[in-house]
Amino acid sequence: MGGNGVLAAILAGDTFKYYSEGEWQVSSSGKSVPIINPTTRMTQFKVQACTQEEVNKMMESAKNAQKSWAKTPLWKRAELLHKAAAILKDHKKPIAECLVKEIAKPAKDAATEVMRSGDLVSYYAEEGVRVLGEGKFLMSDSFPGNERTKYCLTSKIPLGVVLAIPPFNYPVNLAVSKIAPALIAGNSLVLKPPTQGAVSALHMVHCFHLAGFPKGVISGVTGKGSEIGDFLTMHPLVNCISFTGGDTGIAISKKAGMIPLQMELGGKDACIVLEDADLELAASNIVKGGFSYSGQRCTAVKVVLVMESVADALVKKVNEKVGKLTVGPPENDYMRIAWEEPFGPVLPIIRISNVEEGVHHCNASNFGLQGCIFTKDINKAMLISDAMETGTVQINSAPARGPDHFPFQGLKDSGIGSQGVTNSINMMTKIKSTVINLPTPSYAMG
Numbered sequence: 001m002g003g004n005g006v007l008a009a010i011l012a013g014d015t016f017k018y019y020s021e022g023e024w025q026v027s028s029s030g031k032s033v034p035i036i037n038p039t040t041r042m043t044q045f046k047v048q049a050c051t052q053e054e055v056n057k058m059m060e061s062a063k064n065a066q067k068s069w070a071k072t073p074l075w076k077r078a079e080l081l082h083k084a085a086a087i088l089k090d091h092k093k094p095i096a097e098c099l100v101k102e103i104a105k106p107a108k109d110a111a112t113e114v115m116r117s118g119d120l121v122s123y124y125a126e127e128g129v130r131v132l133g134e135g136k137f138l139m140s141d142s143f144p145g146n147e148r149t150k151y152c153l154t155s156k157i158p159l160g161v162v163l164a165i166p167p168f169n170y171p172v173n174l175a176v177s178k179i180a181p182a183l184i185a186g187n188s189l190v191l192k193p194p195t196q197g198a199v200s201a202l203h204m205v206h207c208f209h210l211a212g213f214p215k216g217v218i219s220g221v222t223g224k225g226s227e228i229g230d231f232l233t234m235h236p237l238v239n240c241i242s243f244t245g246g247d248t249g250i251a252i253s254k255k256a257g258m259i260p261l262q263m264e265l266g267g268k269d270a271c272i273v274l275e276d277a278d279l280e281l282a283a284s285n286i287v288k289g290g291f292s293y294s295g296q297r298c299t300a301v302k303v304v305l306v307m308e309s310v311a312d313a314l315v316k317k318v319n320e321k322v323g324k325l326t327v328g329p330p331e332n333d334y335m336r337i338a339w340e341e342p343f344g345p346v347l348p349i350i351r352i353s354n355v356e357e358g359v360h361h362c363n364a365s366n367f368g369l370q371g372c373i374f375t376k377d378i379n380k381a382m383l384i385s386d387a388m389e390t391g392t393v394q395i396n397s398a399p400a401r402g403p404d405h406f407p408f409q410g411l412k413d414s415g416i417g418s419q420g421v422t423n424s425i426n427m428m429t430k431i432k433s434t435v436i437n438l439p440t441p442s443y444a445m446g
């Protein structure tokens with residue numbers, strides 16, 4: 001079991017506590033949920049199986065805390081986020097070690113996830129003071145039939161309580177990508193981490209605790225999604241849900257009430273390779289995109305659509321590179337690209353005789369997350385990019401979410417809304433207008 005060093009603060013016996021009302025707590029359920037180490041197949045950690053009453057208490061506390069959090073000056077909210085980011089980076093080593101044990105993420109990638117997350121929290125704090133520090137001023141005489149008798153002032157206001165549910169493959173990064181925009185915008189936040197990855201996520205929450213966030217502003221509830229998920233997503237005190245995961249997200253969107261949803265779901269990212277492509281570059285990206293973290297990325301290359309005339313040459317290069325992949329425990333960084341054949345990703349390569357066929361195949365999918373095109377002809381690339389029904393198209397590189405401030409969104413079954421620093425802040429706020437009505441028209445003469 002884990003639990004030495006800093007983790008001891010959040011541990012009760014052999015089970016990690018949950019975080020509510022500014023304190024680490026033990027569930028009254030008396031039950032725990034095991035977290036299996038995917039490498040050893042043994043129980044690595046245990047977390048509390050929280051009860052519905054505990055969720056109710058947490059939501060009440062989040063609701064109350066939000067009112068005073070929204071009255072905390074924006075620069076102070078940003079300052080606390082910067083502090084949390086720095087603490088998170090200081091805790092890189094123990095959190096990365098948890099990621100290796102809980103989700104078998106290769107050690108280097110695990111450390112990168114923590115650092116990337118710290119940087120993202122800081123970026124949100126910086127961007128937040130600008131995005132939220134500005135409103136709009138509109139005048140009525142631009143609309144037909146109106147004199148300048150009305151001045152409209154708009155600003156962005158928080159939604160209330162945001163529920164964040166990230167997936168197992170980025171339990172820290174895809175948690176902070178929801179926590180930071182919610183908090184900078186003056187919302188309170190309840191995190192339900194994935195069970196595999198929960199301890200890494202709880203440790204990250206502890207960094208926010210150490211930074212000194214007021215009680216109730218951030219909470220962390222644990223338990224199996226299949227058991228407490230519906231209770232959380234249909235909870236009447238939840239004002240917004242930001243979810244990343246698989247088809248579960250589609251089910252949630254049907255059950256959730258009339259609240260804003262941010263859904264980052266699955267993908268079947270296609271890679272189109274044209275005749276004039278740099279085949280070495282394409283092959284490297286296909287292998288990296290298809291097999292890094294055993295293909296357990298929504299942005300993994302899932303199908304290659306290659307022009308007939310270069311298909312043999314590409315397949316040869318891809319095969320050579322796949323042949324060099326190694327298998328082993330995630331602790332060993334010779335393992336940067338892992339592929340276990342029996343359970344690993346399968347990468348279909350389909351020959352196409354023209355570009356339209358490739359675009360047709362890509363668009364026939366229910367998913368529309370990302371896609372990529374390899375060609376030296378930027379004009380062709382732009383035409384194909386416009387024709388592909390995906391949220392993002394990469395030209396001459398494998399699909400990827402980062403840098404984390406870029407907009408990230410899926411069309412069709414791949415999601416609702418758009419992630420990314422500015423988009424997430426805007427999504428977790430709504431516009432409030434105040435209209436000043438003048439008794440007589442007033443024009444500035446200059």
Ligand SMILES: NC(=O)C1=CN([C@@H]2O[C@H](COP(=O)(O)OP(=O)(O)OC[C@H]3O[C@@H](n4cnc5c(N)ncnc54)[C@H](OP(=O)(O)O)[C@@H]3O)[C@@H](O)[C@H]2O)C=CC1
Nearest residue numbers: 167168193194195224225226229245246248264265266298
């Ligand atoms: N588009 C994107 O940005 C990304 C998409 N993904 C997609 O995520 C999937 C892999 O992640 P995975 O974690 O297995 O996804 P899941 O959809 O299985 O789980 C995601 C989260 O939902 C929770 N959950 C499970 N059931 C419910 C429920 N009824 N109500 C509310 N929450 C619930 C899980 O908790 P618990 O673990 O306790 O079950 C987990 O925290 C793949 O399909 C992948 O494509 C992954 C990353 C990024």
Ligand SMILES: O=C(O)[C@H](O)COP(=O)(O)O
Nearest residue numbers: 169297298299400401402
């Ligand atoms: O979980 C995922 O698959 C991510 O959202 C993709 O992120 P990445 O492209 O940075 O791996």
